[in-house]
Amino acid sequence: MVHASPSKYYLITMIIFLLGLQTRLxxxxxxxxxxxxxxxxxxxxxxxxxxxxxxxxxxxxxxxxxxxxxxxxxxxxxxxxxxxxxxxxxxxxxxxxxxxxxxxxxxxxxxxDGTLPIKDISEGNWEHYKGGIWRIKLTRDIWQLFDGDEIQTSARWPNAFWHDGSIWDQNRWASFGDNTYMKNREYIDADTKKFPHCDIAKAGFDATGAMIIMNISNYDTYCEVVTKHAKGSPRFRTTFNKTGTIRALPITRGVDRNGKITRQFKKGEGRLLPIFNLFFLECSLALLDAPTEWYYDKKSKYLYF
The missing domain is CATH 3.30.1910 (so0334 like fold)
Structure with a gap:
């Protein structure tokens, strides 16, 4: 039988202790x-x-x-x-x-703080643009804006804000009117009586180029771009058709309140019911019309506030 000397164990223990002590020192x-x-x-x-x-x-x-x-x-x-x-x-x-x-x-x-001070990522000073809007040129892109610790709202229509919680209010979305229909992938808001706050024809801007968030077809949500619109018009075209995100139209038949079919739509057409179809617009300087709203133009590098 082989016996190990106890002194060897003490020596090994001492070496381990010294190594650990050296690391701490x-x-x-x-x-x-x-x-x-x-x-x-x-x-x-x-x-x-x-x-x-x-x-x-x-x-x-x-x-x-x-x-x-x-x-x-x-x-x-x-x-x-x-x-x-x-x-x-x-x-x-x-x-x-x-x-x-x-x-x-x-x-x-x-x-x-995950934000960066505007002064650290800008060229020059704030300059007056028009009305109550000011702008400054940035040296890097941004995706959110804060004033102190308060989040600001990306310019949108209809207006809704973070500071008062209205951003969560679905009533601040635009609702397609009762007579809204789709033709060649164009949405038309023809009803101005029940939803006056979301009448794009009376909104006073050209929405071309804006981002549109659409909650349609039983709560499916899509983010597209408005490719054609004119100030004062209720009709606008989006990339809805080009991206291929929709395989079938939401509504293919016109039905009255009694369930009677009033119109059979052709291929590429459909009716959008207001209870199921909502939208709002973002990412356009034309939508900047209220305090705490901002817009950033990636091409020109200008921040508008």
Whole structure:
């Protein structure tokens, strides 16, 4: 029988302990401050980094990153530096025994803000466009706008807003009138008596180029583009026909309130009932007519507000 010397076990245990102690002793503590930090600093409490993304790229297993109070507009996560570019990677962070710790400084509030200040992504200053509308040229595309912490509404018709919750009100959608019908994939809102707020003929704009969100055919929703419309007209054409999203028309027969067939539609035609068919328009400067609304033109890079 072979017996191992107890001293060998003690030696192995001591080596493991020392290795673990060495890892803890090598762990560093870094600081970040959006108020007085600089990425050229060493990351100490007295000389913190400025950007969280910069600091996280330097973290090793067991390290701690302490973030001073403030609002931060950059990313947090494991990054690998490649020249001036940073790429996401699990890298050295993947060490369950020596986890990286990221926390706010004691008693301070840290906010991660996914937005970017307009001044940081624009050229020049705000300029008057017309009426109550101002504009500014941006250096990058945007998809949402905030005023402070309050979300603003992409210009739309009929008007509905985030700030008062009316964006959720289905009554703020336009409803096709009783006499609405489809011909050659054109929608016509002919009824102006029951739904005066959604009479596109009296809305006073040309909707060509606008995005139309249609909730039709028993609550199927489609996002298309208005390809043809004229100011004062109740008729408009959309990409509904070109995209092939609809295999069958919603209604193929005209029926009165007693269920009697009043009209048999031809191929490419159909009647849209107001109770099942709603729509609204977005993404057009022509729709910008109220406070808290905005529009961004991707071609010209102008933000209108």
């Amino acid at each position: 090598c762990a560093k503590e870094y600081y970040v401050s959006i108020k007085d930090g600089d990425n050229s600093n060493d990351g100490s409490k007295e000389h913190p980094f400025r950007d969280v993304s910069w600091a996280t790229a330097k973290l090793q297993p067991g390290d701690t990153l302490i973030i001073r109070g403030g609002r931060y507009h950059d990313c947090i996560g494991p990054w690998k530096l490649e020249g001036k570019r940073r790429r996401p990677t699990v890298g050295p962070w993947h060490d369950p025994k020596n986890p990286v710790t990221i926390r706010a400084a004691e008693g301070e509030t840290v906010i991660f």
